[in-house]
Amino acid sequence: EVQLLESGGGLVQPGGSLRLSCAASGFTFGINAMNWVRQAPGKGLEWVAVISGNLEKTHYADSVKGRFTISRDNSKNTLYLQMNSLTVEDTAVYYCAKDRGRYSESTGRGILDSWGQGTLVTVSS
Amino acid sequence: IVMTQSPATLSVSPGERATLSCRASQSVANFLAWYQQKPGQPPRLLIYDASTRAPGVPDTFSGSGSGTEFTLTISSLQSEDFAVYYCQQSYDWPPGAFGPGTKVDFK
Numbered sequence: 001e002v003q004l005l006e007s008g009g010g011l012v013q014p015g016g017s018l019r020l021s022c023a024a025s026g027f028t029f030g031i032n033a034m035n036w037v038r039q040a041p042g043k044g045l046e047w048v049a050v051i052s053g054n055l056e057k058t059h060y061a062d063s064v065k066g067r068f069t070i071s072r073d074n075s076k077n078t079l080y081l082q083m084n085s086l087t088v089e090d091t092a093v094y095y096c097a098k099d100r101g102r103y104s105e106s107t108g109r110g111i112l113d114s115w116g117q118g119t120l121v122t123v124s125s
Numbered sequence: 126i127v128m129t130q131s132p133a134t135l136s137v138s139p140g141e142r143a144t145l146s147c148r149a150s151q152s153v154a155n156f157l158a159w160y161q162q163k164p165g166q167p168p169r170l171l172i173y174d175a176s177t178r179a180p181g182v183p184d185t186f187s188g189s190g191s192g193t194e195f196t197l198t199i200s201s202l203q204s205e206d207f208a209v210y211y212c213q214q215s216y217d218w219p220p221g222a223f224g225p226g227t228k229v230d231f232k
Contacts, residue, residue, distance in 0.1 A: 037168075045160075045168065045211055045223040059219040095167050110215025111158055113179060115167035 002026040002114040004096050009119030016086050016123070022079040022096030022116055030054070030074040033099040033108030036081045038092035039118075048094070049081065053104030063089075086123045093118040126150055126214055128224035136232040143199040145227045147212035152192045156216040159188055159197045162226075163208045171210075172197065199229075207231060 008020040020036070036048040049060045049070040058070050069082040079096050095118045099108030127150040137143045147157065155175040160168040170179045172188035175195060185200045199206055212224040 044226050045162075045213075047220055047223070050219050061220055100170075100173065107219055110156070110213070110218030110221040111170065111173045112160075112168070112213075113170045113173075115169070118167055 002098060004098065004114060004116035006094065006096055006116045006119040009094065009121045011122045011124065012086055013125050014087055014123055017082070017084045018086065018121060020081040020083065020094055020096075020119060020121070022081075024077045024079065024096075024098070027098070027114075029072075029077040031102050031104050033101060033106060034070075034072060034079045035097045035099060035108075035112060036068075036070060036079075037095045037097050037112070037115075038090075038121075039095070040089075040092045043092075046092075050099070050107045051079070052107050056105065057107050059107055083121070086121075088123050091121060091123045093120050126153060126217055126222055128212055128214055128222050130210075130212055130224040130227045132227060133225070134228045134230060136230055137202050138232045139202050139204060141202050141232075143202055143206075143229055145197040145199075145210055145229070147190075147195040147197070147224050149193045149195075149214055149216075153214040153216035155191050156214055156218070157188070157190070157195050158213045158215065159186075160211045160213065161206075161208045162211065168211065202229070 067085045097112040098114040100111040100113040101108040157175045159172040162168045176188045215221040
């Protein structure tokens with residue numbers, strides 16, 4: 001059974017930084033592209049970033065480009081999201097999500113077949 | 126590519142059929158997925174490639190369409206089906222795009 005468990009959320013001031021983690025189990029972590037998707041309170045889903053299984057490819061939403069960095073450690077089955085220069089607009093539940101595609105060199109097909117429970121990031125002074 | 130969904134809210138009685146619509150601003154071929162989200166829970170993949178059910182999804186859920194017009198049909202609403210449903214195109218993945226969602230609630 002696939003399990004994804006996010007951690008690292010919390011309250012941070014505008015301009016601050018936070019690092020999220022997602023511990024994965026139940027599948028061969030290094031094969032699948034992994035994503036971060038966020039959801040502001042009471043709002044819809046917004047894709048944030050993706051990283052290929054072999055770490056070579058990353059892509060970001062325009063709203064976070066230059067401020068967020070997605071990374072992964074396949075030896076630890078863990079996905080990360082380093083978030084810098086945070087603004088109140090970054091307040092959201094952040095989910096990690098596994099892509100259904102099984103090609104380590106690609107960023108997947110965008111079919112997100114497993115999701116973690118999410119971790120809440122609140123940016124406020 | 127901008128995704129729109131209609132209606133924003135759909136009020137249905139248990140046992141009734143629900144039809145949700147999703148429209149893309151340009152063709153996304155069949156690169157369209159549907160997700161279900163219940164309060165306090167993460168999204169769950171229901172349908173991908175416009176009409177393929179994800180493992181474990183009951184056959185009361187069906188997807189159809191291609192190009193710019195898509196439909197999610199729930200043939201007979203059960204109590205556990207009341208939720209928000211999002212469509213997502215992955216034609217230009219990444220980034221793809223989610224629709225704003227349709228909330229299915231009790232009539």
